Amino acid sequence: MHLDVATLRDFYATPLGQIARRILARRIRSQWGPAPGETVASLGFGTPFLGSYRNDARSFAAFMPESQGALIWPPASPILSTLVEEGSLPVRDNAIDRLLVIHCLEVAEQVTPLLRELWRVLAPQGRLLIVVPNRRGLWAHVDTTPFGYGRPYSRSQLDVLLAQSLFTPLSWTTALHLPPFDRSMLVRSATAWERIGTRMSPRFGGVLMVEARKEIVAPVNGKPARAKAFRNLVTAR
Helix, strand or coil, X not given: CCCCHHXXXXXXXXXXXXXXXXXXXXXXXXXXXXXXXXXXXXXXXXXXXXXXXXXXXXXXXXXXXXXXXXXXXXXXXXCCEEEEECCECCCCCCCEEEEEEECCHHHCCCHHHHHHHHHHHEEXXXXXXXXXXXXXXXXXXXXXXXXXXXXXXCHHHHHHHHHHCCEEEEEEEEECCCCCCCCHHHHHCHHHHHHHHHHHCHHHCCEEEEEEEECCCCCCCCCCCCCCCCCCCCCCC
């Protein structure tokens, strides 16, 4: 079940949500770097994290699933957000260079068709970045934040899903190592929590982040068959 878009917006307006937004936005920017002349898009609720790419990218779109609802974004500029069916994005094949998927995969009704649609719209050299609740992390087990809803994933589960949908993971990381409680002391020390958690217990971050590339040729499973030699050859008439 998708959270309502207003619930997501309200969470990122809280002190804890603002810290989470800053941490994730820095990680995304560090992972991707600038994207001059490229097409950048998000699916789910990616607007808190990709604002800086409006100045870099050639074109930008924020796709919001119909079961979640959509906000007008940005409020004071030409609108870049649009309501979509998550399994049928309104863009041509190979159109998107950078695609962020957040607050989406864990609540999708049909995960495999969704991933196949992401494969369709991503450019051959494009970069897909997925952020999901980490099954090992505390955030997935506390429903006071959006990361406590839907299906959390382990790295192995997400790895299998990506392989089945013709994606190859390029890098893995975790984020949100501070406890998911809106307490002033925790919020003030969020930077220290994140630094220590990343170094000491990286597997237990609140979210998993995986960057993947699109595979054009499907992998061959199993061992190749041994070729048989023809011994009695006859001239064709």
